[in-house]
Amino acid sequence: MNGPTRREFLQNGMSFVAMGIGMPALFMEAASATTTKAFGALGRFAVPTDKILVLVEFNGGNDGLNTVIPHMDPAYQKLRPKIGIRKQDVIQIDKNLGLHPRLKPLMEMYEKGHLAVVSGVGYPNPNYSHFEAMDIWQLADPAHQLKDRAGWVARYFNEDGHLKTNPMSGLTLTGNLPLAFLSEDIAASVYVQNQDDPFTSNNKDKEYQARLAARRTIYSQGTVANSHLDFIRKVGQHAYTNTAEIRTALANFDKSAMKAAHYPQYNDFANSLESVSKLIIGGLSTRVYYVQVGGFDTHANQPNQHANLLGGIAESIVAFFKDLESQGRDKDVVLMSFSEFGRRAEENESAGTDHGTASVMFVAGGGIKGGVHGEHPSLTDLKDGDMKFTTDFRRVYADVLDQWLGANSEKVLGGKFDHLGLI
Amino acid sequence: MITGESARIKHLLRRAAFGCRSAEWAHWASLGERVALDTLLDYESVFNSIPELATDSFGGLVAPNDTDSLKRYWLFRFCETTRPLEEVMTLFWHDHFATSDYKVQNPSIEYRQNKLLRKNAMGNFRQMLGEIAVDPAMLVWLDGNNSTKKAPNENFSRELLELFTMGVDGGYTEHDVKEGAKAFTGWSYDYDKFKVNFNAKNYNEEAKEYLGKKGSFTLEQSLDIVAAHPSTARFISKKLFEFFVHDAPPPEELDRLSAIYFDTHYNIRELVRGVLSSPHFYSDEALYSRVKSPVQYCVMMVKALDIPYTWIGDMQGYADNMGQQLYNPPNVKGWKPGRNWINTNTMTARLNFAKHAVDQMRYRNLAKDRVTGGLAMSHITADKSFKTADTAIDDVWDWLMPSMKIDPGTRQVLKDYMHDGAPKKLNPDFYWNRAAGLIELIMTCPEYQLA
Numbered sequence: 001m002n003g004p005t006r007r008e009f010l011q012n013g014m015s016f017v018a019m020g021i022g023m024p025a026l027f028m029e030a031a032s033a034t035t036t037k038a039f040g041a042l043g044r045f046a047v048p049t050d051k052i053l054v055l056v057e058f059n060g061g062n063d064g065l066n067t068v069i070p071h072m073d074p075a076y077q078k079l080r081p082k083i084g085i086r087k088q089d090v091i092q093i094d095k096n097l098g099l100h101p102r103l104k105p106l107m108e109m110y111e112k113g114h115l116a117v118v119s120g121v122g123y124p125n126p127n128y129s130h131f132e133a134m135d136i137w138q139l140a141d142p143a144h145q146l147k148d149r150a151g152w153v154a155r156y157f158n159e160d161g162h163l164k165t166n167p168m169s170g171l172t173l174t175g176n177l178p179l180a181f182l183s184e185d186i187a188a189s190v191y192v193q194n195q196d197d198p199f200t201s202n203n204k205d206k207e208y209q210a211r212l213a214a215r216r217t218i219y220s221q222g223t224v225a226n227s228h229l230d231f232i233r234k235v236g237q238h239a240y241t242n243t244a245e246i247r248t249a250l251a252n253f254d255k256s257a258m259k260a261a262h263y264p265q266y267n268d269f270a271n272s273l274e275s276v277s278k279l280i281i282g283g284l285s286t287r288v289y290y291v292q293v294g295g296f297d298t299h300a301n302q303p304n305q306h307a308n309l310l311g312g313i314a315e316s317i318v319a320f321f322k323d324l325e326s327q328g329r330d331k332d333v334v335l336m337s338f339s340e341f342g343r344r345a346e347e348n349e350s351a352g353t354d355h356g357t358a359s360v361m362f363v364a365g366g367g368i369k370g371g372v373h374g375e376h377p378s379l380t381d382l383k384d385g386d387m388k389f390t391t392d393f394r395r396v397y398a399d400v401l402d403q404w405l406g407a408n409s410e411k412v413l414g415g416k417f418d419h420l421g422l423i
Numbered sequence: 424m425i426t427g428e429s430a431r432i433k434h435l436l437r438r439a440a441f442g443c444r445s446a447e448w449a450h451w452a453s454l455g456e457r458v459a460l461d462t463l464l465d466y467e468s469v470f471n472s473i474p475e476l477a478t479d480s481f482g483g484l485v486a487p488n489d490t491d492s493l494k495r496y497w498l499f500r501f502c503e504t505t506r507p508l509e510e511v512m513t514l515f516w517h518d519h520f521a522t523s524d525y526k527v528q529n530p531s532i533e534y535r536q537n538k539l540l541r542k543n544a545m546g547n548f549r550q551m552l553g554e555i556a557v558d559p560a561m562l563v564w565l566d567g568n569n570s571t572k573k574a575p576n577e578n579f580s581r582e583l584l585e586l587f588t589m590g591v592d593g594g595y596t597e598h599d600v601k602e603g604a605k606a607f608t609g610w611s612y613d614y615d616k617f618k619v620n621f622n623a624k625n626y627n628e629e630a631k632e633y634l635g636k637k638g639s640f641t642l643e644q645s646l647d648i649v650a651a652h653p654s655t656a657r658f659i660s661k662k663l664f665e666f667f668v669h670d671a672p673p674p675e676e677l678d679r680l681s682a683i684y685f686d687t688h689y690n691i692r693e694l695v696r697g698v699l700s701s702p703h704f705y706s707d708e709a710l711y712s713r714v715k716s717p718v719q720y721c722v723m724m725v726k727a728l729d730i731p732y733t734w735i736g737d738m739q740g741y742a743d744n745m746g747q748q749l750y751n752p753p754n755v756k757g758w759k760p761g762r763n764w765i766n767t768n769t770m771t772a773r774l775n776f777a778k779h780a781v782d783q784m785r786y787r788n789l790a791k792d793r794v795t796g797g798l799a800m801s802h803i804t805a806d807k808s809f810k811t812a813d814t815a816i817d818d819v820w821d822w823l824m825p826s827m828k829i830d831p832g833t834r835q836v837l838k839d840y841m842h843d844g845a846p847k848k849l850n851p852d853f854y855w856n857r858a859a860g861l862i863e864l865i866m867t868c869p870e871y872q873l874a
Contacts (some may be wrong), residue, residue: 128597129585132757161681167767176759177766195744198774198867207845211860214840215774215867228714232765232869236774239767245523299566299578349574350566354580357755382599 004367009116051367051404052332053152054276054289056269056313058339060128060297064359065308065387067346068376070116072099075379079346083302083353093117094372103309105318106364113370114321115362116422120377122358122389130297130355131230133340135325138179140394140413150183153288153411156401157187160343163287167238168245171271171279172290181290184226186234189242189289191275199240216240257281260321265318269293270316277323280333287405296339300350303394313337319362331366334404334423338393346386361396363422367404373420395420425705425826433825434710437874438667439463439699440507442723445822456819463694464545473500479685494739494749497537500678501722502732512544512695513537514718515666517749518585520555521757522564524750532559532612533750548659548684549650552588556642557619559612564764565755565760570604570609571625580604582755583649591662593654595634602631606645651690656681660694667698669712670761676703711827717745719874720773724780724866729822734783741779744772765872777866783857812841815858819865821827827870837861 001174019315064082070076070092090098091107097119099106109115123142127133136142140152150158152172157163170181170188196368199216201208218237258277272291279286317335324330342359358377377387395417398409403423410416436443440463443451451459462469465658468621486492517540527533534559541550555561561579562568569631570576580603584595609626612619630639632646649655662682664672680697687693703709715723721738732738742748746769752758816837820829841857865871 128581128600129591130593130754131585175753176763178462190766192768192771195768195771196775196778198771198778207856207860209842210840211864214836216863217836218833218864218868221836223829228712228762228873229869231762232714232872235765235767235770236869239770239774243766243771297578299576348576350569350576354577397609399530 008323036232049199049334050287051334051406052274052280052287052289053400053405054291054333054335056335056337056362057174057290057292058296058337059134059294060338060339061133061188061341061343061354061355062296062359063207063302063306064119064339064342065122066098066302067103068093068119068360069098069100070096070376070379073097073379077380081347082351083347087366097372097376098287100307100310102307105210105314106119108318109321109364110370114366114368114371115364116368117372118361118363118374118420118422119372119389120358120374120387120390121338121396122342122387123363123392123394124389126357126386126389128341128355130340137338137340137393140397145414146290148183151178151180152397152412153180154183154185154187156405156407157287157394158183158185159407159411167234168242168285170288170290171286173275174290174292177283178290178292181288184231186231186238189238191279192239192243192246193275197243199243223243244281245284247360249279249284252283253278253281257326258323260326260335261319263319264312264325267310267312267316270319273316273320274323277320281327298343298347298352299354300352302347305314317362321364321366334363334365334368334400336364336396336400337362342387345379345387346385357386361393363400368423369421372389373422391420392417396422399423424702425706425710428456430826431456431705434705435699436507437462437723438713439511440702441501441511441622441719442705442726443507444726444729446729460696460699463508463690464699466509469506472505473503475778486530488530490533491739492523493530493534497749498718498722498738498742499732501718501723508695509541509544511822513541515663516540516544516551516748518660518739518752518757520561520751522560522754523752523754526561527560529560529563529614530750531617536560537750543691545695546690548691549646549690550689551691552646552650553643555587556583556595556607556646557610558675559617559619561613562610562619566755567607567610569625570608570628572605573625575601575602575604575608575627577601579607586756588649588658589652589654590658593652593658598632599634603645605631605665606633606640607642610642653681656684660684660698663694663698664736665760667695668701668704668815669706669709671708673703676701681859711824711870713874714761715874716758716760716764717742717747717769717773718749720745721776723874724777727783727866728780728862730783732782734787735780736783741772741776743791745769745776773872774867777863777871781863781866785859790803794874812838815841816865818856818862819862823862823865827873829870833868837864840864 050194061408066080066085069085069090071087071092077084085100088102091104092098093110097117106115111287123136125142127136138151139146139149143342157169164185164187166187169188170186171189171191172178172181175190177188177190199212201212219233219240222230258274263274269291273315276289276291291314293309298306300357320335321330324333334418338361339359342356343353344356348354350391374391377390379387381388396415398413399422401407401409403419425434429452436451443677454462504510515539520540522533522536524530524533539554539558543554556579565579565582567579568575575599583603584593585591585597586859590593605627609621610619611622628639629636633640633645634652636648638644651784657677661672664676664680664718666724680694683694697706721742725732725735739749746764747758813834816829816834841861845853
């Protein structure tokens with residue numbers, strides 16, 4: 001890995017010091033913390049040892065049945081005469097299940113044991129609304145028992161004093177904070193791209209520097225706790241400190257390794273994973289990243305749309321881990337995909353599928369136990385045309401929380417969920 | 424309770440007009456609270472200054488085949504209209520019947536839907552439902568297009584109940600979604616002829632069981648049932664209350680508004696009048712309790728600075744970075760309001776926009792006359808000892824955020840900024856420059872994110 005040169009370090013260090021003059025205490029602390037975190041002693045680049053989770057949201061309701069296919073089940077072709085994947089096209093992963101043909105790039109990871117497929121994932125009393133169902137996955141609270149509407153990742157952050165106070169604990173590459181990251185403590189941020197920094201500048205103009213200094217002070221002064229103003233002020237502070245940290249990280253990744261990974265071009269998901277990789281390699285303090293892929297609400301003309309989505313996703317994930325592997329970080333990162341629901345077992349008349357229930361989750365990474373986990377739901381024992389889930393999604397969360405992030409899943413999830421042995 | 428007529432009118436204008444230009448203020452003030460409200464509401468009686476086809480900020484004619492030009496045209500309307508509530512309500516309905524370019528991909532029918540929403544913005548809710556159900560953009564967006572007897576599509580049927588009328592807890596079932604889908608079959612949009620068609624052969628005329636009623640309901644009959652449902656009255660009342668007032672509508676207030684909905688036979692204007700004339704609207708809980716949406720934030724700023732929309736250039740780009748792209752809501756539920764607008768990325772965009780707007784005046788050398796005219800400058804230059812920065816700060820603060828208290832710490836920072844490095848000899852240029860900076864700083868305060 002290429003750390004910064006001594007000259008770069010000094011320059012960076014100097015700029016933080018320069019920024020510190022006339023800066024309120026809070027920002028001084030944040031800026032110096034950023035400097036030491038990223039550079040350690042003597043300008044050496046310090047590699048964070050913490051494990052990282054990348055959450056991938058398949059937005060719209062992914063058709064799990066055409067993603068991981070029970071190709072030996074005669075009921076499958078009966079339910080899916082028009083849009084079903086033909087038996088000879090399926091990529092077998094065990095005697096009953098196979099992947100969609102466009103997921104073929106993932107086989108390389110699967111064979112190494114770096115990809116886990118969890119089938120039949122759901123929860124009791126399924127919700128068919130995109131928004132309600134998505135909230136259930138983000139809150140991990142299907143029975144609406146939570147007192148505070150805080151997301152499951154935010155609750156994990158809040159259990160840990162350090163994560164709770166770091167606004168970079170969670171970082172999303174979507175435009176808005178997902179509910180999973182949201183709580184009063186906002187230990188999460190949105191990745192700021194291609195925008196001017198409203199708090200700092202290299203411009204030497206005295207009036208301009210005075211204006212920026214005034215703004216930094218205004219944002220560092222407290223207001224009434226839990227008010228909108230307090231929230232806005234906190235986010236403003238984070239925007240300031242995070243920009244500095246992200247800039248540092250982006251100055252530190254290895255461009256040549258990234259090129260060798262061959263991310264697919266013109267693909268938003270690939271771009272997002274590429275950015276996540278840069279930030280991980282660059283040494284950001286983020287523990288959980290969040291990325292989204294849309295377009296899964298395939299009510300009509302599903303086959304091409306779904307195939308293209310899956311193809312892009314498979315190529316991107318493979319490139320992402322190759323990239324991380326070449327920089328020695330693939331065993332520190334786990335990627336987990338989820339969707340708000342699966343789709344109805346039987347196809348509709350528009351060559352599409354309507355909202356359904358159980359679906360599939362992928363868990364990928366160099367440090368996991370690959371293979372098929374969970375049981376595929378029966379296609380003959382349906383409830384109102386929908387598959388019955390076999391694995392509660394909170395079991396997957398529990399695995400990741402306890403075995404990967406070193407958290408206490410019982411506290412975070414408000415109950416005990418058996419591990420699947422994914423990690 | 425907000426007291427003082429001028430404070431009350433300004434609160435009304437923030438919420439229902441996205442602010443007002445300084446040149447307009449004397450007019451609103453002269454009308455008084457009651458007439459100002461009626462003038463906002465009954466806007467058909469106000470001369471409409473906006474041409475149907477306008478030049479956009481780049482000087483070109485608005486092209487209905489270019490979504491970006493549609494966005495610019497709408498933002499132009501927001502900034503320049505004499506009927507502000509018309510645009511605010513059109514935005515309300517755009518968010519409500521959220522239809523997005525990322526799937527529709529046809530600016531011409533997106534603009535057509537925008538006109539539909541503007542025309543019905545204060546009309547009859549049942550009438551609007553009927554028009555939106557067979558609106559081309561909606562037909563494409565929620566797959567009603569070519570939904571047939573043989574292949575009924577559930578997408579529109581579900582969102583109609585969940586998001587457009589009854590609300591997710593409104594008491595409908597999955598069965599109602601499936602039955603409704605049958606009633607909405609038979610419609611399609613002909614792109615070549617720009618025409619919506621109904622084909623009786625593709626329509627499912629069978630008996631249906633819908634929301635507890637049985638019959639061979641058509642689209643219109645199904646919408647009659649939905650519009651007349653108590654959950655719909657409550658859901659629309661709640662959404663309007665939350666949009667204009669605050670997040671915690673008392674149940675008895677929703678009862679009162681639901682009664683207006685039924686008494687006036689679904690008249691939206693009377694419902695909005697009910698919301699805006701309610702004591703809750705002027706309560707302390709309401710005052711500055713809303714986080715400005717990006718469009719509201721941008722428009723209010725342009726109006727407060729009293730600069731023409733055309734100076735701003737890429738307002739839509741800034742609004743996009745703030746998380747709101749007109750004609751492109753994130754999904755059918757529309758934009759998430761309140762604190763969801765605020766994150767590190769959107770805050771950066773908000774602060775940058777304030778600088779951009781004030782910079783436009785600096786570049787034109789108009790900061791002197793327009794930003795500071797009659798305000799900060801008169802106080803600063805009148806007292807050569809410069810001890811009156813306080814008065815200047817108060818004036819600008821009160822102009823941008825009337826009825827909002829200024830934090831003493833913030834005041835001190837602004838005061839220091841005004842005096843820091845001032846030459847000993849009075850130099851008006853120094854203060855003109857600082858006055859523009861003062862305005863930008865106040866517009867980037869956390870407080871200015873609220874309305």
